[in-house]
Amino acid sequence: MQKEEKVVVVLLSMALGSLAAASWALGGFDADLDEIPVLVVAEGTVSSVQTTTGSHLILRLQSSAMPIFVSREDGAEEVAARVAKGDRVRARGEIAEYEGRREISVKDAADVEVLRW
Numbered sequence: 801m802q803k804e805e806k807v808v809v810v811l812l813s814m815a816l817g818s819l820a821a822a823s824w825a826l827g828g829f830d831a832d833l834d835e836i837p838v839l840v841v842a843e844g845t846v847s848s849v850q851t852t853t854g855s856h857l858i859l860r861l862q863s864s865a866m867p868i869f870v871s872r873e874d875g876a877e878e879v880a881a882r883v884a885k886g887d888r889v890r891a892r893g894e895i896a897e898y899e900g901r902r903e904i905s906v907k908d909a910a911d912v913e914v915l916r917w
Contacts (some may be wrong), residue, residue: 837894837895838894838895839892839893839894840892840893840895840904841891841892842861842863842864842866842868842890842891842904843861843863843888843891843915844861844862844863844864844888844889845861845862845863845886845888846860846861846862846883846884846885846887846888846889847860847861847862847885849880849883849884849885851876851880854872855872855876855877856869856870856871857869857877857879857880858870858903859879859883859889859891859912864904866895866902866904867903867904868891868893868903868904868906868912869893869896869898869903869904869905869906870906870909870912871905874906874907874908874909875906875908875909875910876909878909879912882912882914883912883914887914887915888914888915889912889913889914889915890912890913891904891906891911891913892906892911893905893906893907893911894907
């Protein structure tokens with residue numbers, strides 16, 4: 801082995817040793833992956849716009865199996881005024897679960913954008 805290769809091996813060994821020591825000293829990392837928010841963007845043509853009894857909004861896109869949920873507190877009324885069936889939209893939100901089903905939960909009315917052709 802050449803001198804540079806030996807230096808690389810020594811540095812890698814030191815880095816691995818440091819990681820092992822930190823892992824031992826700090827303990828295990830028990831993250832619940834279900835609690836880490838997953839941000840997504842859905843884009844497509846609106847196939848239905850539904851207002852629920854709680855004044856929340858549910859949008860369904862032709863291109864997505866997951867509905868898009870906008871709560872009353874997060875601007876459902878504003879989104880409902882801007883979006884109609886047949887519009888092309890882009891929605892940004894987190895994947896959430898409601899009654900055992902996944903949905904895209906929008907946190908702000910500005911995260912639902914009507915796209916112009």
